[in-house]
Amino acid sequence: xxxxxxxxxxxxxxxxxxxxxxxxxxxxxxxxxxxxxxxxxxxxxxxxxxxxxxxxxxxxxxxxxxxxxxxxxxxxxxxxxxxxxxxxxxxxxxxxxxxxxxxxxxxxxxxxxxxxxxxxxxxxxxxxxxxxxxxxxxxxxxxxxxxxxxxxxxxxxxxxxxxxxxxxxxxxxxxxxxxxxxxxxxxxxxxxxxxxxxxxxxxxxxxxxxxxxxxxxxxxxxxxxxxxxxxxxxxxxxxxxxxxxxxxxxxxxxxxxxxxxxxxxxxxxxxxxxxxxxxxxxxxxxxxxxxxxxxxxxxxxxxxxxxxxxxxxxxxxxxxxxxxxxxxxxxxxxxxxxxxxxxxxxxxxxxxxxxxxxxxxxxxxxxxxxxxxxxxxxxxxxxxxxxxxxxxxxxxxxxxxxxxxxxxxxxxxxxxxxxxxxxxxxxxxxxxxxxxxxxxxxxxxxxxxxxxxxxxxxxxxxxxxxxxxxxx
Numbered sequence: 001x002x003x004x005x006x007x008x009x010x011x012x013x014x015x016x017x018x019x020x021x022x023x024x025x026x027x028x029x030x031x032x033x034x035x036x037x038x039x040x041x042x043x044x045x046x047x048x049x050x051x052x053x054x055x056x057x058x059x060x061x062x063x064x065x066x067x068x069x070x071x072x073x074x075x076x077x078x079x080x081x082x083x084x085x086x087x088x089x090x091x092x093x094x095x096x097x098x099x100x101x102x103x104x105x106x107x108x109x110x111x112x113x114x115x116x117x118x119x120x121x122x123x124x125x126x127x128x129x130x131x132x133x134x135x136x137x138x139x140x141x142x143x144x145x146x147x148x149x150x151x152x153x154x155x156x157x158x159x160x161x162x163x164x165x166x167x168x169x170x171x172x173x174x175x176x177x178x179x180x181x182x183x184x185x186x187x188x189x190x191x192x193x194x195x196x197x198x199x200x201x202x203x204x205x206x207x208x209x210x211x212x213x214x215x216x217x218x219x220x221x222x223x224x225x226x227x228x229x230x231x232x233x234x235x236x237x238x239x240x241x242x243x244x245x246x247x248x249x250x251x252x253x254x255x256x257x258x259x260x261x262x263x264x265x266x267x268x269x270x271x272x273x274x275x276x277x278x279x280x281x282x283x284x285x286x287x288x289x290x291x292x293x294x295x296x297x298x299x300x301x302x303x304x305x306x307x308x309x310x311x312x313x314x315x316x317x318x319x320x321x322x323x324x325x326x327x328x329x330x331x332x333x334x335x336x337x338x339x340x341x342x343x344x345x346x347x348x349x350x351x352x353x354x355x356x357x358x359x360x361x362x363x364x365x366x367x368x369x370x371x372x373x374x375x376x377x378x379x380x381x382x383x384x385x386x387x388x389x390x391x392x393x394x395x396x397x398x399x400x401x402x403x404x405x406x407x408x409x410x411x412x413x414x415x416x417x418x419x420x421x422x423x424x425x426x427x428x429x430x431x432x433x434x435x436x437x438x439x440x441x442x443x444x445x446x447x448x449x450x451x452x453x454x455x456x457x458x459x460x461x462x463x464x465x466x467x468x469x470x471x472x
Contacts, residue, residue, distance in 0.1 A: 017281035028281040029138035035300025045125040056177035061393040081391045081422050085361045096346040103339040105235040109242035114295035127214045134160045164215045172206035219280045223291045238321040243294045245285045245316050246324050256309050267315050271305045274298035360456045361389045362449045372464045379432040380465045387426045390419035396451050404446040405437045438465040
């Protein structure tokens with residue numbers, strides 16, 4: 001990727017912008033961005049936040065729109081229920097998502113980080129905005145952080161802590177709603193803690209974690225923890241679209257001299273606006289860096305300066321290294337083509353499996369440890385267990401019908417099987433088969449699973465018997 005053009009600035013590649021050489025953290029006080037990109041990100045963030053907080057209350061057929069109940073291994077995604085029996089779909093879906101991330105990053109860099117990532121949306125569009133309102137701009141924030149504890153500092157810091165934790169508590173409850181459902185979260189929040197101690201402790205724990213991340217850890221989550229940032233150096237190349245500084249146009253840098261620009265100087269006027277607004281504290285003019293989340297704050301800041309000094313906008317813009325250095329437009333490389341083909345194939349496979357997925361899944365097994373027995377009429381009898389997973393949100397009655405051998409008779413133990421919505425039912429049944437229909441110790445048995453006259457599944461299992469008696 002593009003390299004800095006001042007050898008004195010090469011040391012930025014040996015460390016991160018938010019840490020001193022001794023390892024001590026450098027706290028970032030970015031200026032509030034202003035511009036069309038920031039306004040567009042604000043609109044996107046409003047929709048994302050509305051969906052995030054509203055989705056737990058949206059229900060389809062009485063079930064949540066999204067539920068990721070890891071403890072009970074129950075997942076509902078856009079109204080479709082998934083059980084452990086659908087684990088293959090989960091694996092294929094996860095692989096498809098990873099390939100999509102690789103493809104998206106190879107083409108658009110870290111666009112997801114700057115526009116959609118919940119960490120960025122909450123930090124930049126919620127918590128920092130509140131911080132600007134409570135403590136003021138970056139200069140006032142630095143002054144407040146450095147001054148001794150007095151009435152003003154206690155008041156502002158206390159107010160910020162209360163508001164920040166309140167929002168973190170709201171996020172924690174929303175996160176819990178995605179795990180166990182909003183109907184379970186509301187009693188935990190409204191009832192005394194002693195009635196739902198485990199749930200109460202979980203909500204408080206999640207709230208403290210979110211408060212820690214957004215009030216203190218902040219950009220360190222992107223630069224130190226998030227694996228996506230680490231992968232960008234592998235996934236992007238000189239053809240990827242990123243937030244880039246046009247070094248050919250901007251260098252050599254020099255301050256504006258009385259509104260005039262000497263011949264031979266670049267358009268960068270060394271105003272430092274792109275650095276002061278960066279939420280991770282980097283200088284985008286040094287080239288693509290690990291810490292850059294493509295938030296476009298530097299684009300808006302630079303464009304504002306360019307307008308003031310009468311120079312064209314776009315010194316920092318969405319572009320690629322090839323477009324800046326060689327004037328090449330975006331091209332379909334072999335790597336992008338391969339990623340696209342793999343993604344299309346995986347998406348097609350997942351779509352096919354989803355469309356052909358059965359709403360009811362049945363497992364029939366011979367009861368472990370049991371042998372065949374002889375019925376009163378001389379037929380040979382086997383005992384089977386049946387487990388039925390109902391993936392729908394409607395009560396489903398189940399009947400079993402022997403298909404092959406046709407002389408097989410099925411006798412349920414107890415009442416028939418009726419599976420409640422979105423649940424599992426287990427039962428047992430006998431299969432009787434006349435001796436003259438048994439030709440070996442293991443006979444293939446075919447059973448149809450029927451509900452309201454519709455065949456849902458065809459199950460094949462083995463029937464154990466004495467085998468055909470040899471003639472004397």
